[in-house]
Amino acid sequence: MxxxxxxxxxxxxxxxxxxxxxxxxxxxxxxxxxxxxxxxxxxxxxxxxxxxxxxxxxxxxxxxxxxxxxxxxxxxxxxxxxxxxxxxxxxxxxxxxxxxxxxxxxxxxxxxxxxxxxxxxxxxxxxxxxxxxxxxxxxxxxxxxxxxxxxxxxxxxxxxxxxxxxxxxxxxxxxxxxxxxxxxxxxxxxxxxxxxxxxxxxxxxxxxxxxxxxxxxxxxxxxxxxxxxxxxxxxxxxxxxxxGRKSGGLIDLYRPEDAEVMVIAMGSVIGTIKDVIDEMRADGKKIGLLSVKSYRPFPAAEVADALKGVKTAVVIDRALQVGIGGVVTDDVIRATRKMSDLDICGVIAGLGGGAITKHSLHQIFDMALKKDLPELYFLDLDKKVVEDQLKHEQEERHSGPMAEAIVKAVADLHKGEL
The missing domain is CATH 3.40.50.970 (Thiamin diphosphate (ThDP)-binding fold, Pyr/PP domains)
Structure with missing residues (x-):
């Protein structure tokens, strides 16, 4: 119904x-x-x-x-x-x-x-x-x-x-x-x-x-x-x-034909990624999507098979292993460890509800097609705010609450936009 x-x-x-x-x-x-x-x-x-x-x-x-x-x-x-x-x-x-x-x-x-x-x-x-x-x-x-x-x-x-x-x-x-x-x-x-x-x-x-x-x-x-x-x-x-409806399973592929770049993601961001892929395909760019439906157990064989012939895999990770990188990225690396000709780029995106916009996805997917996307990339990260805070902590022993300092710095940065 x-x-x-x-x-x-x-x-x-x-x-x-x-x-x-x-x-x-x-x-x-x-x-x-x-x-x-x-x-x-x-x-x-x-x-x-x-x-x-x-x-x-x-x-x-x-x-x-x-x-x-x-x-x-x-x-x-x-x-x-x-x-x-x-x-x-x-x-x-x-x-x-x-x-x-x-x-x-x-x-x-x-x-x-x-x-x-x-x-x-x-x-x-x-x-x-x-x-x-x-x-x-x-x-x-x-x-x-x-x-x-x-x-x-x-x-x-x-x-x-x-x-x-x-x-x-x-x-x-x-x-x-x-x-x-x-x-x-x-x-x-x-x-x-x-x-x-x-x-x-x-x-x-x-x-x-x-x-x-x-x-x-x-x-x-x-x-x-x-x-x-x-x-x-x-x-x-x-x-x-x-x-009478397809749902679930292990993985799902969207426009994988002749893809040079394959995006790998889970959850609600998939809808936005599909829209971006449609727009990029209309411009002749060879990009597809692999949606992971079953994360545990992780369908390593299916993922590896879907990535055959792909030059670059871009993993959209909505969780961070602090000091290492993306969580799902590690699973993809393990699944494809025998594929020496595949570049894998992990993108940390949407932490704490941060917006994952079509504009930003277009940018990183274009970077991947040009082989300019680094191995680990934080989507829409304002590095200057973090670097300023790290410098402040080095200069001032009693530097105060870290998270609150970042929040204030970001707010100050965007005052003129309000």
């Missing part, structure tokens, strides 16, 4: 169609509207046979989801930013125990300094936690990925994060096609957990594992992620057959 609704409500409706039995909720922007809408559905009775549990923290939210999943229930929660970090111990526990929990991460920057706007710092900080991570390009895909996530999670007995850009998607009103309950029931079978506690057949779940078996246990998690490649693609294909 076509609806013009907020992204958060679209996701809430998609989750409700999956018939969850436990929803654990703790508010943190920008995911709050999702669980608020789900809570309203439970209260009104439109979402039945589901226990909506308000908890005292994000750590408690994941802990309750673990308990509900171990007890044999289909469990869901949502979080963002510092909330994801606060539940990190339990996040690792959920994957280590092999529990098919689904969680929305409404991606947002991590402080300090405090910043509530969108980038991928939170979700990518948990890239090694053992969860499958799927990234949505737009709200329609966010709806579809949540439905696919439950199937993937339950087939593999692994937890799945669906990462959607905070505010940019969660709070945007746009047209979405919400599948019918009949379509979702056809796609997603009733919950049949691989493991659950049963008083009639008592077992231990989460007991201590010593050094004699820990490597094997961790390798099992790795093996499950290798199995996830097929499960993710299968879920995407089956969803398309039932609903």
């Amino acid at each position: 076509l609806k013009q609704i907020e992204g958060s409500l679209g996701v809430a409706e998609a989750v409700a169609l999956c018939r969850p039995e436990i929803i654990c909720a703790y508010p943190i922007s920008p995911q709050t509207h999702i669980v608020e809408n789900l809570g309203a559905m439970v209260k009104k009775g439109t979402l039945q046979d589901c226990e909506f549990i308000n908890v005292e923290s994000e750590f408690a939210a994941m802990s309750v989801a673990i308990g509900g999943s171990v007890a044999g229930g289909r469990a869901y929660t949502a979080t963002a930013s510092q909330g994801l970090l606060y539940m990190a111990e339990a996040v690792y526990n959920a994957s280590g125990l092999g529990l098919p929990i689904v969680m929305t991460v409404a991606s947002r920057a991590i402080g300090a300094p405090i910043n509530i706007w969108n980038d991928h710092s939170d979700s990518l900080s948990q890239r090694d936690c053992g969860w499958i991570q799927l990234f949505a390009e737009d709200n329609q895909e966010a709806v579809d990925l949540h439905i696919q996530a439950f199937k993937i999670a339950e087939e593999l007995s692994l937890p799945v994060m669906v990462c959607m850009d905070g505010f940019v998607l969660t709070h945007a009103f746009e047209r979405m096609d919400i599948p019918s309950q009949e379509q979702v029931d056809q796609f997603l079978p009733p919950y049949d957990p691989r493991q659950s506690l049963d008083p009639e057949n008592p077992v231990s779940i989460g007991a201590m594992v010593g050094p004699e078996a820990f490597t094997e246990v961790r390798y099992l998690a790795h093996a499950h992620h290798l199995q996830a490649f097929a499960a993710i693609q299968k879920a995407s294909d089956e969803f398309r057959e039932i609903v």
Whole structure:
């Protein structure tokens, strides 16, 4: 059914169609509207046979989801930013125990300094936690990925994060096609957990594992992620057959034919990049786009295959490994380490909600086509502001709060533009 609704409500409706039995909720922007809408559905009775549990923290939210999943229930929660970090111990526990929990991460920057706007710092900080991570390009895909996530999670007995850009998607009103309950029931079978506690057949779940078996246990998690490649693609294909729409999968290519430069990106910036590529293609410039849909497991073989014959890969990274560079850039480098004729340029862009404009993308893509783009580039960075601050810190021992000094310098710089 076509609806013009907020992204958060679209996701809430998609989750409700999956018939969850436990929803654990703790508010943190920008995911709050999702669980608020789900809570309203439970209260009104439109979402039945589901226990909506308000908890005292994000750590408690994941802990309750673990308990509900171990007890044999289909469990869901949502979080963002510092909330994801606060539940990190339990996040690792959920994957280590092999529990098919689904969680929305409404991606947002991590402080300090405090910043509530969108980038991928939170979700990518948990890239090694053992969860499958799927990234949505737009709200329609966010709806579809949540439905696919439950199937993937339950087939593999692994937890799945669906990462959607905070505010940019969660709070945007746009047209979405919400599948019918009949379509979702056809796609997603009733919950049949691989493991659950049963008083009639008592077992231990989460007991201590010593050094004699820990490597094997961790390798099992790795093996499950290798199995996830097929499960993710299968879920995407089956969803398309039932609903009639392509979404999800491992990667997606846009205008890759004869591309000399291939842009690699995840999330909502993909729409803007497609517009820029269309404009550049109209001018005869050979450029294409590789969208990463599954970040964990990372589809290294598919990425390497898509980059054959390409001269330069430009990776748009919305998270920074301080002192090294882009997060996704490292995954691309690893995936293509045998391709000696490929140049890889990492572009740090849109941190803390910074605008990624068509004008700036045109500039860096043109630089890449001319082989002028450096290995690491910070989009629209005002280096003078930073250099002035570094100089001030060298000259003045008691130089004061760093972030506030940068904010003031930027404000002073742009006074004349207001």
